[in-house]
Amino acid sequence: MSSTNRSKARDSHTSDYYKTPIDQIVKFLKEFNKHEDVFIKPYIKILDCCAGGLIEKDLMSYPEALKQIGIHNVDTIDIREDSLADIKVDYLTYDCKNKYDVIITNPPFSIAEDIIKKALDDVKDNGWVIMLLRLNFFEGKSRKDFWLDNMAKYSFVHSKRMSFTDNGGTDSVAYMHCVFQKSYNPEFCKLKVI
Numbered sequence: 001m002s003s004t005n006r007s008k009a010r011d012s013h014t015s016d017y018y019k020t021p022i023d024q025i026v027k028f029l030k031e032f033n034k035h036e037d038v039f040i041k042p043y044i045k046i047l048d049c050c051a052g053g054l055i056e057k058d059l060m061s062y063p064e065a066l067k068q069i070g071i072h073n074v075d076t077i078d079i080r081e082d083s084l085a086d087i088k089v090d091y092l093t094y095d096c097k098n099k100y101d102v103i104i105t106n107p108p109f110s111i112a113e114d115i116i117k118k119a120l121d122d123v124k125d126n127g128w129v130i131m132l133l134r135l136n137f138f139e140g141k142s143r144k145d146f147w148l149d150n151m152a153k154y155s156f157v158h159s160k161r162m163s164f165t166d167n168g169g170t171d172s173v174a175y176m177h178c179v180f181q182k183s184y185n186p187e188f189c190k191l192k193v194i
């Protein structure tokens, strides 16, 4: 595709590319493993639908973190052509064909709700959708109906401020790994500070 024809969303600066610190993902995965046996099942099918990475620069954070807990087969999608993902498409319009056990990522903030809803469609019954979200994703009038229909099972709130940049800078935003289970819509969410 020529650079004049392709969507600007395929460029790093316009597609909301930030890399999640791998050590913080591993911290979450190890804590999550204490509560659910999701990642210890054999033949688990996992997708990172906004996988990131940057050719010759950054690894893809979630697949790398999963490797550290012994999981090596993760399908990867990203809209950017300079991402390291196997499949370069807009996930929101992509037909996954087969259902996944787990979809995990740090989605772009601007389309996070749409990504979560699609991921819930793309996982098997009782499958898991795990997203890194700002803690204030819980607030907002317009989001109330979303939470009524899709309350997360867990929120693992990161006590350490995350840095998504090479210079180690942080902003004043708290983040959580929010864990949704398909077909399970509890009235309350379990919250743990990690």
Ligand SMILES: C[S@@+](CC[C@H](N)C(=O)[O-])C[C@H]1O[C@@H](n2cnc3c(N)ncnc32)[C@H](O)[C@@H]1O
Pocket: 009, 012, 015, 016, 017, 018, 019, 020, 049, 050, 051, 052, 053, 060, 061, 062, 077, 078, 079, 080, 083, 089, 090, 091, 092, 105, 106, 107, 108, 109
């Ligand atoms: C916040 S970054 C996170 C990257 C990586 N998951 C990480 O945690 O380091 C969001 C990623 O989503 C990608 N992205 C943006 N819109 C997308 C879409 N519609 N479909 C698939 N990927 C998308 C961006 O190119 C970017 O790499």
